[in-house]
Amino acid sequence: MTAAQPKAKPTAVLYRMVTDQHVCPWGLRAKDLLRRQGYAVEDHLLTTREEIDVFKAAHGVKTTPQAFIDGQRIGGYDDLRRHFGKPVRDPKAKTYTPVIAVFAVTALMALAASRVATGQAFAPQALQWFIAFSMCVLGILKLRDVETFATMFLGYDLLARRWPAYGWVYPFAEVGAGVLMIAGVLTWLSAPVALFIGGVGAVSVFKAVYIDKRDLKCACVGGDSNVPLGFISLVENLMMVVMAIWMLAM
Known part of the structure; x- marks a missing residue:
């Protein structure tokens, strides 16, 4: 055979x-x-x-x-x-993937930094670094194209609507506060800045999403993103507020 x-x-x-x-x-x-x-x-x-x-x-x-x-x-x-029956990505579809990627990577960065600095990955300072790293990375994404970010930001931010230049100031304030929080210096400056931009952002997102019921894209990862404005956007701003209050209370 x-x-x-x-x-x-x-x-x-x-x-x-x-x-x-x-x-x-x-x-x-x-x-x-x-x-x-x-x-x-x-x-x-x-x-x-x-x-x-x-x-x-x-x-x-x-x-x-x-x-x-x-x-x-x-x-x-x-x-x-x-x-072949495989899914095809819709370039216009809204997705939380960019935000999840940022938070996942910055969380790992914070744990790594905490491990090096304190010998413990889950030291209390890791939370501060996580939020500060997140602010810096999100700020970088906005700074790639500040004009596009500022334009999308006008769609829902209450302060930017009254003072459009705030859309250009915001990314620099976010990165600056984040860097100072990582360094642990000038808390008297970084904490109030984080409290202010996080507070205004939280109120703006809450009003747009939960009061006005508007279906918008979030400018948090840059003005060219398809991230929906919603709960995650609100949490992002509230994290800055909570961290700022905690730093001021220390």
């Missing part, structure tokens, strides 16, 4: 852009997805603008990559994901 021959992999045909100036990342992701789904990939590289334009015209498509399975055009990367 002869041993059974291994079953050949099904083959998918992929056309993707690879030029001297640009390697299409979606083409690479499409190739990887096909391989992970058990396909051998017949990989066709479109290496010049002329080849790309001829391919698009021939198949009546506007973008590359384009994948074909069993002679049928499936489409680009997102189309492949749909074909």
Whole structure:
């Protein structure tokens, strides 16, 4: 008896852009997805603008990559994901992921700093560092594009609506207070600043979400985010308030 021959992999045909100036990342992701789904990939590289334009015209498509399975055009990367029953990210969908990522990383940073400074990861100072690190990171995200942040901030912040320049001041105040809290210096300055911006922010979020019932995006991680304005935004501001009061009471 002869041993059974291994079953050949099904083959998918992929056309993707690879030029001297640009390697299409979606083409690479499409190739990887096909391989992970058990396909051998017949990989066709479109290496010049002329080849790309001829391919698009021939198949009546506007973008590359384009994948074909069993002679049928499936489409680009997102189309492949749909074909295989996988979720496709909606770039306009609201998500708490950016905020969760910030708080998770800053919490780990605070525990690490506490372990180095005190020998205990869960020392009381770790909470102060967690909030201070969070303020600094969130401030950095706002400072990437202060104008866009300030514009989105006007949508719900009560003080910014009366004094628009507050939207430009806020990220610098947030980072400044956070740095001073990490250093443990000038508490007479950092605590009142954190108390003020956190207090105004908490009142503004509470009014917009729970009184006015408005469906808004939060500018907490920058003006280009899809984070919904809601409970997490309120908690973020209340943490600053509680920490400021605790520091002033010490």
